[in-house]
Amino acid sequence: MKLPYERPTLRKLTVGPLSKVGPRASARPVAELEGVPVPELLARFGSPLFVLSERQLRRSYQAVARAFSTRYPQVQLAWSYKTNYLNAVCRVFHQEGAWAEVVSGMELEKALRNGVPGPQILFNGPGKSRADLLRAAEIDAVVHLDNFDELHLLLGVTAGRPQRPRVAIRVNLDAGLYPQWDRFGFNLENGQAWQALGQVAAAAGRLELVGLHCHLGTFIMQPAAYGVAATKLAALALRCQHELRLPVRYLDLGGGFPSANTLKGSFLPGPDAVPDLDEYAAAVSEALLGAGFRPEALPLLVLEAGRALVDEAGYLLGTVLATKRLPDGRRATVLDFGVNLLFTSYWYDHHISPVGNFSEQTEPTVLYGPLCMNIDVVRESIVLPLLAAGDQVVVHRVGAYNLSQWQQFITLRPNVVLLDLQGQAHVIREAETLEYVQQLERVPGHLSTEHNG
Numbered sequence: 001m002k003l004p005y006e007r008p009t010l011r012k013l014t015v016g017p018l019s020k021v022g023p024r025a026s027a028r029p030v031a032e033l034e035g036v037p038v039p040e041l042l043a044r045f046g047s048p049l050f051v052l053s054e055r056q057l058r059r060s061y062q063a064v065a066r067a068f069s070t071r072y073p074q075v076q077l078a079w080s081y082k083t084n085y086l087n088a089v090c091r092v093f094h095q096e097g098a099w100a101e102v103v104s105g106m107e108l109e110k111a112l113r114n115g116v117p118g119p120q121i122l123f124n125g126p127g128k129s130r131a132d133l134l135r136a137a138e139i140d141a142v143v144h145l146d147n148f149d150e151l152h153l154l155l156g157v158t159a160g161r162p163q164r165p166r167v168a169i170r171v172n173l174d175a176g177l178y179p180q181w182d183r184f185g186f187n188l189e190n191g192q193a194w195q196a197l198g199q200v201a202a203a204a205g206r207l208e209l210v211g212l213h214c215h216l217g218t219f220i221m222q223p224a225a226y227g228v229a230a231t232k233l234a235a236l237a238l239r240c241q242h243e244l245r246l247p248v249r250y251l252d253l254g255g256g257f258p259s260a261n262t263l264k265g266s267f268l269p270g271p272d273a274v275p276d277l278d279e280y281a282a283a284v285s286e287a288l289l290g291a292g293f294r295p296e297a298l299p300l301l302v303l304e305a306g307r308a309l310v311d312e313a314g315y316l317l318g319t320v321l322a323t324k325r326l327p328d329g330r331r332a333t334v335l336d337f338g339v340n341l342l343f344t345s346y347w348y349d350h351h352i353s354p355v356g357n358f359s360e361q362t363e364p365t366v367l368y369g370p371l372c373m374n375i376d377v378v379r380e381s382i383v384l385p386l387l388a389a390g391d392q393v394v395v396h397r398v399g400a401y402n403l404s405q406w407q408q409f410i411t412l413r414p415n416v417v418l419l420d421l422q423g424q425a426h427v428i429r430e431a432e433t434l435e436y437v438q439q440l441e442r443v444p445g446h447l448s449t450e451h452n453g
Ligand SMILES: *Cc1c(COP(=O)(O)O)cnc(C)c1O
Pocket: 080, 082, 083, 101, 103, 124, 125, 215, 217, 218, 219, 254, 255, 256, 257, 304, 305, 306, 307, 308, 400
C-alpha cells in the first residue's frame, strides 16, 4: 500500500518538567460502534449523525443502581428529563425501572405520555406555573417546593378541590462545595428550610409531606459532599418526625454525578480524574445508615442521576469539510457539526477519534464547526493525525444535555439513531426540514406578495 504524502513540519519543543502522567496514548481509529461500521451509518443516515447505544444506556443505569442498592436497602432512580428527553431514551430508563424527574410542565406531560404514573413523577424547578401545579395535583405527582410563593400558590390552586397534593421540600445546604448552589429551594443553615417545613406542617390537612430533596450541582467531583448532604438531610428528616410529627418517606439526593468526560482546564483526562460511582454510593449510604433511623423505618433513597446515565451512550459522527492553515501557523480543520449540536463543547474537551486509519504523524489542530460564527469552536487544540476533507470522525460521550440543549441555528438538526441490543439502527428523531422549521411562522398579508422588484 502506498502511504499518502504528508508535508514535513517543524515543531517547537518546549523544555519543562516531565509530565507526571507521561505521554498521552496516541489516538486510535474508531471504525465501528457496537459492531456497526461508522461509514455505513453515515452513508445511511447522513452526516452529521447522533448515535445512542441502548446497550450502554442500560449498562450505565444498572451500574448506578447497583452501586447504591448493594449498599442501601431501598433505592429508586428518577430519570432527569432535561438531560436527554428523547422519548426512546426515557423509555429505556423507564423500562429499567426509573421514575421521572421533571422541571417543567412540558417535561411532566412528556413523562405522562411515556407511560410514567403520576405518583412516580417528581416535579422540580423554580418555574412552575399555576396551571403546572394544578396538573401536578391532578395526576398526584410530587411537587418539590422551591420557594414560599410556590407553596402558597399550590395551596391556592388546590383550595376547595379534593386533591391533597404530595410535596417535598427542596433544600440547599453547605456541603463544602464552592460555589454553593443556593438559588434553588430553601436554605438549611439560615433556618428557611425549617420554616418551610413548619408551614407544610401547619397546612397538613391540605398537603402531604413525603420527602426532602437536595441537588448539589452538576459534575461534582467530591463524593464526600454527598455524605455531608445526606447527613444533613437525614438530621432534618428526624427532626421533622420528632418535632412536627411529619414522617419523611424519602430522601432525594438529586443528581450531579460526573461522566468520564474531560472538563476544560483539567490536568488529567476525564477517565483518570473522575471518582468512581462506588465512592458516591458509599458516602451516601454510610451517612444514611448511621443517621439514627430505626432499621425498619429507613427512608427510601431517591437519586436523580442525569449525566452519569446517558453521557457515555451518546456519539456524534461527522465529516471533515476542509482543512486550512491559520496565519500563526496552526492547523485548522472545519467539521460539519459545531456548537449548535455540541453544546457541551463549551465545558468539555471532547474525546474525538478519526474513523479511518492514519499515519503516526500528528499535529495540534483547532477544530471548527460549520457555522459562520467566531464562537463555533469544537476543540481549541487537539492532537490529531492529519485529517483531510471527507475523513470521518467520532465524538465520544455526548449523550447528556446536547440533545436537549442543541440549537436550531443557521442549519437543520440531523438524524438521531438508537442502536438496539442487536445492533439494529432505529431513527428516534428525524432530521429537520425547512418545512418543520417554518411550520410555526406566519407571514402577514401585506408581506405575502412574492417580490415586487
Ligand atoms: C439537572 C438536574 C438533575 C440531573 O443532574 P445531572 O448533573 O445531569 O446528574 C437532577 N435533579 C435536578 C433537580 C436537576 O435540576
